[in-house]
Amino acid sequence: MGIIGVVAALTIPNLVANYKKQQVVTKLKYVYSVMSQAMVTAQSEGGDFQEWDLGLSYDVNNVKRIVHEYILPYIQYIDEGIQNNRYYIQLKNGIVIGFKLDGASAEGKPPSAMYMYVNINNDKKAVTTLSNVYTPSNLVNYSKNDFVLNFDMYSNKLAFFNWGGDTREGIMNTSVYKCNKDNPANLRINCGALIFHDGWQIKDDYPW
Numbered sequence: 679m680g681i682i683g684v685v686a687a688l689t690i691p692n693l694v695a696n697y698k699k700q701q702v703v704t705k706l707k708y709v710y711s712v713m714s715q716a717m718v719t720a721q722s723e724g725g726d727f728q729e730w731d732l733g734l735s736y737d738v739n740n741v742k743r744i745v746h747e748y749i750l751p752y753i754q755y756i757d758e759g760i761q762n763n764r765y766y767i768q769l770k771n772g773i774v775i776g777f778k779l780d781g782a783s784a785e786g787k788p789p790s791a792m793y794m795y796v797n798i799n800n801d802k803k804a805v806t807t808l809s810n811v812y813t814p815s816n817l818v819n820y821s822k823n824d825f826v827l828n829f830d831m832y833s834n835k836l837a838f839f840n841w842g843g844d845t846r847e848g849i850m851n852t853s854v855y856k857c858n859k860d861n862p863a864n865l866r867i868n869c870g871a872l873i874f875h876d877g878w879q880i881k882d883d884y885p886w
Contacts, residue, residue, distance in 0.1 A: 695886070699880040699884075699886065702798060702822065702823075702873075702880065703873065703879065705798040706796075706798060706825060706870065706873060706878075708769075708771065709769065709773050709775070709796055709798070709827075710836070710838075710874070712753060712769060713753075713775070713794060713827060713836055714835075715752065716749050716752040716753050717749070717829055717836050719752045720748045720751075720752055721834065724747075724748050726831070727792075727829065727830070727834055728790075728831035728834075730744065730748055731747075732744060732779070732788045733788065733789075734786060734788055736778075736779045736780075736789060737763075738760055738763050738765050740779070741765045741777050741778065741779055742760065742765040742777075744779075744792075745767070745777055750767070753767070754769070754770050755767045755768060755769055755770065756769070759802070761802060761803070761806040762806045762807050764777075764795075764805065764807075766802060766805050766806055768800070768802070773796065773797065773800065774796070774797045774800060774801060774804070774805050775794050775795065775796050775797075776795040776805030776806050777792060777793070777795075778792070778793045778794075778795070779791070779792055779793075780792070780793055780828075781830060790830055790831045791828055791830035791831070792828065792829050792830075793826060793827070793828050794826070794827040794828070794829070795824070795826055796824065796825045796826065796827060796870075797824050798823055798824075798825070801823065804823065804824055805824075825839075825867075825869065825870035826839035827839065838868075838870035838871040838874050839855070839867050839870065839871065840871035841853035841854075841855050841867075841868065842855070842856060842868050842871070846872070846875055846876070849868045849871050849875055850868070850872060850883075853868070855867040856868055857869040857871070857872045857884070857885060858883075859883075859885040861885070866885060869884070869885070872884065
């Protein structure tokens with residue numbers, strides 16, 4: 679019995695950790711698939727992103743209008759709302775996505791990008807209290823429950839936020855948003871890109 683207890687003490691924590699990691703990957707793959715398909719279909723039906731009527735305003739009402747007009751017809755969702763001046767939707771499995779327009783090169787220019795703040799722990803507050811991905815003091819722990827997707831008119835495709843380049847080394851060790859254990863947890867916004875780059879895996883050097 680003593681040996682069994684020792685073995686259990688050594689293996690159960692690893693089993694639990696691996697299960698939690700797989701849950702993260704499964705949910706992240708789901709939301710990426712749902713949003714990717716929605717954006718592809720929206721562009722097929724309504725033209726490329728740069729052809730959408732994006733308006734000139736970055737406020738929450740314009741964000742809601744764009745999402746309603748172009749994206750929501752192709753998504754199954756169970757809730758939506760505005761909280762802390764951020765429009766969000768909740769997918770049928772509970773995942774919450776907050777939307778934000780970005781990318782103007784000058785005042786009065788239309789948006790050129792849309793950020794999607796994803797919380798896989800069904801937390802509406804997490805995606806509606808962030809003011810900007812560029813202000814570290816307002817960021818939460820993106821390494822476990824929170825991730826950022828972005829869509830811009832230059833690529834016309836959905837991608838995980840990544841300031842680091844296309845290499846694994848760049849994602850993990852370049853820019854203030856690098857995904858490694860030495861970077862403060864609230865700054866690891868590149869972590870979604872790392873999971874994607876690693877073929878939807880959370881590897882041993884992921885800052886879990």
